[in-house]
Every structure is written in C-alpha cells, then in structure tokens.
Amino acid sequence: MKYFDYAASCPLDQEAAEVYVKAASSYYGNSSSLHDIGDQANELLEYSRNQFARFFEVSKDGIYFTSGGSEGNYLALQTLLSGKVKRGNHIITGMAEHSSVLNTMEKLRQAGWDITKLPFDSGGRIDVETFRNAIREDTVLASIQHANPEIGTLQPIEKIGALCREHNILFHSDCVQSFGKVDVAQIARAVDSLTISGHKFYGPKGVGAVYLNPALRWESYAPGTTHEGGFRAGTVNVPGIAAMTVAAEKAMKNLEVYEEHYHMLREEFLQSLAPVRSWCTVYEADLPSTIGMRVDGLEGQLIMNEANLRGFAISTGSACQVSLQAPSKTMVALGVEGKAVKEFIRITLGRETKVEDVRELGEALVKIVRENG
Template sequence: MDPIYLDYNATTPVDPAVVEELLPSLKEEFGNPSSNHPYGRSAKQVVDLARSRVASLLGCDPTEIVFTSGGTESNNHALIGTALAHRGRGNHIITSEIEHPAVLNPLRWLEGQGFSVTYLPVDGSGQVDPEAVRRAITDRTVLISIMHANNEVGTVQPIAAIGAIARERGILLHTDAAQSIGKIPARVDELQVDLLSIAGHKLYAPKGIGALFVRRGVQLDSYLHGAGHEGGRRAGTENVPYIAALGKAVELAALRLETEAGKVHSLRERFHDALIRLAGDVRLNGHSVDRLPNTLNVSFAGVVGADLLARLPEIAASTGSACHDGSGELSGVLKAMGVPREQGFGAVRFSLGRLTTVDEVDRAAELVAAKVKEIRAITGGTSRETRTGLSALASCAG
C-alpha cells in the first residue's frame, strides 16, 4: 500500500478536475495568447478566464493578477521589484524571522545591494506583534513583508492589523500566501495588502505555476525582461495549460473553502487527540487557535522527529522546511519561537488535505504512537539532542 500522505503543506496532488481543465490547452488550445487570430484569441480567453477566477478568490480586479512560475518567483518579483522601483525613496525593509527561504534569501540578496532589512522576532506561538512592526518603521522604510501563514507550524499572522499600520505610514505590504490560499480566506482588501504571492502546487494545481497580486498603482521593477506580457510586468509567453489549471484549482478552492476547512480541522483535531491518548507527552508547536486548519506540528518527548519518520515508511510527513540542506540544525522557525532544542528536534509536521480520510488519520495515529513507544523503550528516554547525528533529517519539504 502507498504511504498515508500527511504532507500537504509540502505539495498537493493535482485535482482530477484541474487535469481536465488543462488538457484542452495541451491538445487543441495551442495558440499564443498574443497572436491576433482565432488560435491566439482562443488561448487568450483561457488565460482571461483563469485570471478572473484568481481575482475572484482574492477580491481584486483581474488586471491586478500577474501569472508567474510559482511562489518563489512571485516572492522574488514582489520583494526585489518593489525594492528596486522605490530605491530613490528608501532602502529599508521589514520582515519576520520565520519567513520561507523564498522570502529570506531574496532579502539577503537585497542586503548585498545596499538595502537594510529588519528581521522581527515572533512570540512562542510564532506570531509577529503588529506594534513591533510599527516600532521598526523608519523614514526609509519602503516595504513590509510578513507571511500570511507559516508553512511549518501553521500559525496565521495578524496581517490585517499590520496592513492598517502600513497604510497609515504609506508603506507597501507584501504577504506570502502560499500556504493560506485555499485553506483560509485571503481577501486582499480585508488583509490590506498591496502584494500577495500564490503557489499553485499548494492548492491542487501543478508545480511550476503561480500568481502575484499587484495592487493597481504599485510600481515594480521588471523581474524578467522581454516582450510586454502580463501587462508589461512579466515577460515570457504565457504557460496557457498551467494557467488554466491554476484558474480551475482556485475556482475549486473558492467553492470548497468553508467545507474543506471544517473537514480538515475536524480530522486534525481527531488525529491530535489520538496521538495524545496513544503516545503521551505530545507537545504542540504553533498557535493553539490562530493556525491553519490542516496543520499539526508536534514534538514527541524522547524521540527525534527525523528518526521517527525514518522508521515509519507507512507515513509521508515532514520534520519541517528548515532542512533543505540535509543538516541536523534545529528548524529556524522553531528556534525563533524559542522552542527548547530537545523539543524542537522531536518535532514532526503533519499536514492534512482534500483526500485525507478518517481511516487514514486513525491508522496514522496508531502507527506513530506504536513507533514512538518503541523508540522510547529502546533509548530509555535519552535526550534527543544528543542523538541528532544518528540519522539525517528526513522527509523535508514545503
């Protein structure tokens, strides 16, 4: 049998309805959307429909949507494009310590170009204090970038409150919404954001497609130089099949948002309760309430998370996203939250999704609990920090 998939924050399977939506653009709708003939116009209609679907979910105008190759490009364009376009006004950017590498690394690159970046701390649940954002603003601040929801622990940030502060000071606000789109509401006016990044493969579309919301009037330096595609904001012939796929995925997300959120929240709580009952000494990492409905990051006392997953081929989960280099370092997110090292090394991220079933979470809880007890019996509760070198971090993604 295939492993039980509990790693939806890393990537999602492509929804069958999404596959059906993209197939015509691979088979028949092969025209270039920029071509002024029936083939081109037909392809343009596909792109326009997808753009309208994304705009509808976000509550914005279709002209404010730019299609990209994914969340990383969207973040790079938002951050570098904004910084370079507004360099004459200031060179200071504010972010948090727990952003995804697709935000942190572009910001580090900008630091090498003469920009100054303030990395705000988070509290023990992983949240940024909006007042800390206010205090960090200077007369040289041109951009604030705070993620909507954290990919490792699921904590949702107070973006609307931060947005109000940004608008009060006339500063642009970007949010990386790769993990939140399709799981919780993300209306750009309610969030008071000027830029918002989407990654298609996090919401049942293929990898290699994404979008960037750019509020009307916001100036961005061109990220790719070429012809005037995407309203002159992103050069390159549009990836029509995958754009169609993203549009369909977003449409499905909008239709199912409330019901799916309720379903996965119920399954997550059932799973969490079962782990506590069957394994004992299970500690939650992340906010107890302001958290993505599908995300459960927990630590098992006396167990190294990577060791646990390596001994559980029946389950596909993750130890977090701060281990792309295969190192044994504590997750930067958990470190920023002040999670003790022993607890941090015991962390495992389980993330549920559209296809997760009651039977799967019940079976997964039994498998995890049995393996946790087995490891504790073998090690006698030896400090997990002293044993982190026993295995390389496994199943890292997202």
C-alpha cells in the same frame, strides 16, 4: 503509503487535469500571438485572470501569472522596490518566512539593504507592537507570510497592513499556504502584493499568481519584458493557468466543507496520541489541516524515517528547507533552543485523508515514541 504532507504539495485534481489536457490540446497557441489561435489562448488566459480577480476582490489589472510561489515572491519584492514611494533602504520581514523570501532578503542585504527579521511570540505570530517598534523613517518595504507552513498560524496581516499604510511602507504577503484554505480577499485589500501557488490547492506544479496593486508605478525586473504586462518574462503557461483556475474555483466553493473536514481529522489524530500525549508539544493552529509538533527527546528526522518505514509520509518542516537538514525556521522564530529545535515534525491533512488514516498514523507514532523514547 498514507500521505500526510499536503503542505508540501497536493495531488492534481482530476477535473483540473482534464482541463489541462484540453487546454494544451486545443488552446496551444502563444497567448501573445496576434493570429486567431493566439487569440483563443489569450481569451482563456483572460478568463482565468478575471476569476482570480474575483477571488481576491481586486481589479484584474493587478493579476499576473507566474511559475509558482518562489518566483512570485522574488518578482513581487523586486517589483515593489522598483516602485517604492519614499526614500530609504530598510526592510522588515519575519524570521520564519519561506526560503524564497529569506533568500531574496539575503541578496538584498548583500546589495546594501538593511533587513530586520522579526521573531514570533509564544503563539506563533508576529506581535503587532513588535512590528510597530521595528519601523524606521527609512523603512520602505515589509514582507510577512500570511500562513505559517509548519504550525499553521495566521499572521495579523490586516493590522500590519494598516501600520504600513500609515508609514508609507509597501507591503507584500506570501499567501501560498493560505489560499484555498481561507478567504484571502481581506488580505488582498491590506497589502500591495501577494503570491499564491497552484500545487498547494490541487492545481498543477509550475504555475502561480501574483496580485500587485495596479495603482503602483513600477519597472520590469528584466528590461524589455513583454509577457504579463512586463511583470514576468517567458511564454505564459495557459494550460497550467486554466487548470489552476479550476482547482481554485473548487477550493473557494468548498472552503467551509474542507475546514470542517480538517477540524474533525485533527481532533481524531490528537485523541489517538493520548497514550504518549505527555511527551508531545502540539502547536495551536489557525489552519486545522496543519499539525506541527515536537516529541520530547526524539529528533524529527528519526520519527519521520520510522513513520516512512511504516508506510506514512510526514515531514520535518517546510519542503524547501528539509533537504538542507537545517533546524525548523519556525522553531527558531519561536525561541526553541538546543536539541529541542530538531524535534519538530509536521503532519498536514488533505481532502482525501480519512478518519482511519489519522488513527493509524497516531497508533504508529505511539509505537515509535514508546520504542525510541
């Protein structure tokens, strides 16, 4: 089967896998233990912390390792709220945020917080003036995802961050879909926290990282927590973190090479759709590896199933919402209505994707459209 769902998860990089096995076999101590074996594990952990601080161009004191993006988003938001810099109970976020953010917002709403969710403009971005107009005297926190996982647009995080600083609003950004595809160092300077997840850039599943501005004062979400400076409970996954670090090093080293590869594949794929292009709405993307589109009159679920039968793995949106058979959050945020909201499909490209792969997928989709349209 040809895989086109890299935004959901990537295969583990071979070098990262080898490092994982080596670390799990030779650096197996608990990094918090005070004996020599624990010290060895801690040295590897701190090397990884230093590397991610270098990637983000921040102090290593602000790097905390987690079990992935969802936990990272939840803990970052709760931690920021524990250290909010002014009184208030209003939070701004986006309509198309990852489910881990939206679920946290719902939990906060039930606890009495006032949540404003912003839509996208026609280009798939949150308008800076719309954000400005949503700010209130009691706004204490904002959370805006850097890269949309369904159409690949990048949000104006630096401009929104400037507004947040102007109004003493703490600012979080989910960078799970962007890290490893673009340099996020400028984003780190614009926010108070950000999250990444290893398996989105060829690292292992079950490991991620959070940057939290070390200048902030905050309280542990779970009292008595000692691991990761009190940010997160639980034994630290040193082998997973070491493997994620190797995957991140490779991703950062080859950003331009991979971007050029994805641009070329995207163009080839779109050319292959020429016979049915008038049926298709393809959304513009800042990340060329993400192709979000709709086919007029055909549900995305049907196209996905037909593609699967022909040996191609595509999706109908973010993996964390597909199992619910809910409409794409991105389509809703864009104002797409009626039956069209369920027409969405997502094709995401990877390092292993070849020109012939995208051409074959395009030819298969042309057949699916002609047979079912």
